[in-house]
Amino acid sequence: MSAYGPPPPAAAPRGLDLAATQPTPLVRLVQVELRKAVDTLASFWLVAAIAILIVIVEGGLLLIVLIEGSESSAGDYAFFASYITAVVLPVLAIMLVTSEWTQRTAMVTFSLEPRRSRVLLAKYLTGIVLTLVAVVTAVVIGLVCAVICQVVQSDQTSFDLGGAFLGGFLITQVLAMSLGFAIACLLLNTPASIVVFVAYRVIPVSVFAVLAANFETFADIRPWIDFEFAQGPLYDLSVSGIEWGYLVTSGLLWLGVPLALGVIRILRAEVK
Amino acid sequence: MITVEHLSRRYGTFTAVDDVSFACRPGRVTGFLGPNGAGKTTTMRILVGLTAASTGSATIGGHRYADIPNPGRHVGVLLDAGAQHGGRTGREILTLGALSMGLPKSRVEEMLHLVSLTGDESTRRLRNYSLGMKQRLGIAHALLGDPEVLILDEPANGLDPAGIRWMRGLLKGYADRGGTVLLSSHLLNEVELIADEMILIGHGRIVAQGDKKSLLASNQQTKSATTTVASLDDERLAGALHQRGIAVTRGPDGITAQCESVDVGRVAAEHQIVLTDLRSVEGGLEDLFLELTSGTQREGSPYGAPGGSPPPPPPPGQPGQYPGAPR
Numbered sequence: 322m323s324a325y326g327p328p329p330p331a332a333a334p335r336g337l338d339l340a341a342t343q344p345t346p347l348v349r350l351v352q353v354e355l356r357k358a359v360d361t362l363a364s365f366w367l368v369a370a371i372a373i374l375i376v377i378v379e380g381g382l383l384l385i386v387l388i389e390g391s392e393s394s395a396g397d398y399a400f401f402a403s404y405i406t407a408v409v410l411p412v413l414a415i416m417l418v419t420s421e422w423t424q425r426t427a428m429v430t431f432s433l434e435p436r437r438s439r440v441l442l443a444k445y446l447t448g449i450v451l452t453l454v455a456v457v458t459a460v461v462i463g464l465v466c467a468v469i470c471q472v473v474q475s476d477q478t479s480f481d482l483g484g485a486f487l488g489g490f491l492i493t494q495v496l497a498m499s500l501g502f503a504i505a506c507l508l509l510n511t512p513a514s515i516v517v518f519v520a521y522r523v524i525p526v527s528v529f530a531v532l533a534a535n536f537e538t539f540a541d542i543r544p545w546i547d548f549e550f551a552q553g554p555l556y557d558l559s560v561s562g563i564e565w566g567y568l569v570t571s572g573l574l575w576l577g578v579p580l581a582l583g584v585i586r587i588l589r590a591e592v593k
Numbered sequence: 594m595i596t597v598e599h600l601s602r603r604y605g606t607f608t609a610v611d612d613v614s615f616a617c618r619p620g621r622v623t624g625f626l627g628p629n630g631a632g633k634t635t636t637m638r639i640l641v642g643l644t645a646a647s648t649g650s651a652t653i654g655g656h657r658y659a660d661i662p663n664p665g666r667h668v669g670v671l672l673d674a675g676a677q678h679g680g681r682t683g684r685e686i687l688t689l690g691a692l693s694m695g696l697p698k699s700r701v702e703e704m705l706h707l708v709s710l711t712g713d714e715s716t717r718r719l720r721n722y723s724l725g726m727k728q729r730l731g732i733a734h735a736l737l738g739d740p741e742v743l744i745l746d747e748p749a750n751g752l753d754p755a756g757i758r759w760m761r762g763l764l765k766g767y768a769d770r771g772g773t774v775l776l777s778s779h780l781l782n783e784v785e786l787i788a789d790e791m792i793l794i795g796h797g798r799i800v801a802q803g804d805k806k807s808l809l810a811s812n813q814q815t816k817s818a819t820t821t822v823a824s825l826d827d828e829r830l831a832g833a834l835h836q837r838g839i840a841v842t843r844g845p846d847g848i849t850a851q852c853e854s855v856d857v858g859r860v861a862a863e864h865q866i867v868l869t870d871l872r873s874v875e876g877g878l879e880d881l882f883l884e885l886t887s888g889t890q891r892e893g894s895p896y897g898a899p900g901g902s903p904p905p906p907p908p909p910g911q912p913g914q915y916p917g918a919p920r
Contacts, residue, residue, distance in 0.1 A: 336594075337654030337667050337741060344662035345693065353693045360689075361680035362718075425676035428643060429734070432670045433693045435642045435659040592643040 345434055350443035351450065358417055358447060367416075371409050375402050375462065383466055387473055396483030399463030403490050406455040410494055411501030414448040415514045418505035418587075427592045437588050441506070448498045456491050489556040496552065497522075500576055506583025509590075522549065525575070548575040594619050594742055594773035595640065600649035602635055609635045611797035612649070617775045617790075619741070622768045624788025625777035626882065632797040633777040634672070637746050640775075641670050653742055665694040669735030669743045674727035674751075679720035683710060683730045686719065687737065694738045704733035709759075724751030732760070743767065745776040749783040761787045781882050793882060801881070808881060820854040822861075823847030823870040830857075830866050849874075 358364055378401055386393045421427040434440050463482060470478040500521065505514045526549045533540040544550055544567045551567040554560045560568065595617035602610040610632040617623040625633050638644040640651045642658040653661070653668055661667055677686050687701040705715050708729040719727065728751050735743055743764070749757050764774050764787055778784045784791060791808060793801040801808060823846060824830045831848050834841045837860060840851040847870060850857055854873040861868050 337656060337661065339656065339662060339667070342662045342666055343695075345695070349693065349695060353689060356689060356692065357678075360685055361678055363680060420678065424678040424680075425673070426678050428672055428676045429690070431643060432641050432672070433663075433665045433690065435661075435664060589645075591638075591645070 345439075347439060347443060347446075350434060350439060351446050354417065354443050354447040355450060357420075358413060358451065361420070363420075364413070364416065367409060367413065371405060375405050378402075378405060379462060379466055383469060386470060390474055390477060392477040392479075393467070393470055394479040394481045394483070395460075395463040395467035396481050396486060397463070398466035399459045399482055399487065402462040403456060403459035403487075403494075406459065407490075407494055407497065410448075410452055410455055411497050411518055412515060413451055414498045414501040415505040415518065416511060417444045417447060418502060419509055419511040419514055422509040423511055425593070431592050438584075441584060441587060445499075445502060448502055449495060452491065452494045452498050455494070456487060459490075460487065485558045486556070489558045492558075493552055493555050496555075496572075496576065499580065503576060503580035503583050506587055507579050508583075509586075521575075525549070545570045546574055547571055595623075595651075595653050595744075595775055596655075597636065597640070597651045598649055600636065600639060600651055601647045602632075602639060602644065603647045608797050610639070610646075613794070613797070613799055614649075615792050615799060615802060617773050619771050619773045620768050621789045622764050622774040622776065622787055624784035624791045625775060625794065626781060626784045626788075626791055627777075627779065627794035629779050631779075631794045633779075633794060634746055636794075637672060637744055637775070637777060640744060641668070641672070643672070663694060663738075665690065665738040665740070667738070667740050667742065669738065669740040669745075671731040671735040671743075671745045671748055673746065674724070674731035674748075677719050677727075677730075680718055682716050682718055683722065683726075684715040686730065687715075687733060690734050690737050696737060700737060704737055707736065707763075708733040725753060725756055728752055728756075732763070741771070742773045743775070745774070747778055748776055749778060749780070749787070757783060757786060781879050785878060795887075805878065809878060818851070818853045819874040820850050820852060820857050821847055821870070821872055821874060822850060822854075822857050822868060824861060825867045825869065829864065830861060833860050833864050833866075 359368060379398055382398065382401060385391075421430055430440055431437055460482060464480070467478055467480050471480075501514070501518050504518050504521065505511075508514045508517060525547065529539075529543050529547045529550065533543045544563075547567075548571040551564070551571045554564050555568070595615075597616070598614050600610055600613045601608065613632070613636055615623075625636070627633050635644060636651075639646045640653065640658060641664075651658075658664060658668065681689075684701060684705065687704055688698065690696075691698060691700050705712075710726065710729055710733070714722075714726060719730070722730065728748060732745070732748060735745065749760055752760060764776070768774055768789070776784075776787065785805065790804050791802060792799055793808075801811075803811075822830070827843065827848055831841050831843055834848070834850050834852075834857065837856075839856065839860075842849045854871055857871060858868070
């Protein structure tokens, strides 16, 4: 090909023998992503801060309940623990995606697994695993606190965890995590994603409420496009009939569209 | 092993890689040499699928990179030693790589030992690494999966002379065992030391390729010979050379003559002039490199024509003129 110097050597006949190599299993990719989610200083302090916050809140709650001798159940304690983790889970999901770009590790990640959709799937599954871990942790904390109350004041203590609540919490948390994941894929920047995520959850709700209060016609449309509103019945797992329709349409609009655009962006992006 | 055919990458109207074709053979270290922004990195990124090609193809062992299962086991890649999480330790970075490729943890220790990162250094966070340490870690990461092919972008950048010598030994040994190495650099000295073959690239186009000897030989053919000479009577010698029709320039330390050294010696013998110094001037690789790559940077270069054949190199010594160019 070159006009200068000798012609380049002909393409080597020897190729790569790929027969013995198995593709990287998805489980292994999830293992790697789980490890990456907690092995940096930033993620360590995030988790540590949550642990400290939970200890303070649950400890204070226990103290008040025991001093006043009031009634309590395992579900009460689990609720507070899960409420605290709920703030952090979407942030962890956001960082799963954005840290690859802000720290430029995407170059290595996509070199080791060039099928980017599998990396994204592994990251999403990691987010779900982390959500499950949070719910299980909340349950364990709730039970431990209930045991302590049981020892001191067995009459006022119940071990009722509020199963419907925990199930609803798990589902809405997965949705919140998915939303953080979608916004992160779309923006690929940690602070921007967190800001947009918070705005996303606060601003549409109030705008819709104001609109619905002032325009009667909008009040009819609102359930179909208000994702927060549609998730209401999910919290106690009482979704029924038309409410499923609300969930699907508003979910597609607020979660499906950004997720699709974000995934397309990452699949096509030039990784720098 | 690495085959790149008619590869181009355009960003809008800017062409970063322009109809590039080359091949890298097993058992050889191929140096990819060019000034900054010449298209080396873009070509390597296309090779590993991080950037999409506009046209053309790039394959490794006959496969597109994206089609290689668990590619870390076949192709070791180091594109940017700094592109790792600053909050992770060197050991953690290698552990993640080993985990991802399905390798035992012992492999991490082996690689740390291979690149001479001590136990203490391996537990430091990457943001506290020097550039040289990052490069060593990057090499260790590339070699983790015991690949048959290595693709390294500026691997010697930031290494001290001893580090460059170490890398030369490492890559030579790797190639001698049948490995294929493609490494890039903007520094000729590095590539000259490490590579068996060279690909010179300037402004997205390959301007020359081959081993060092043949590159120099082809340069000599097209270049008119130059000789510097000093004698006890420079004035008489210059006059005598001039009479023979040889172009001469007088300098403070002697004469520069546009001919072979043997011609100067013959003239001196005929006129019985005592020579004190006589040597032929050889254009080194550096001259060649600068000539070839500067030629492609000139505006109005006819090489920019799309779909054309690879560029004819500018004849050295005649800046600004190209064969086939409108004169």
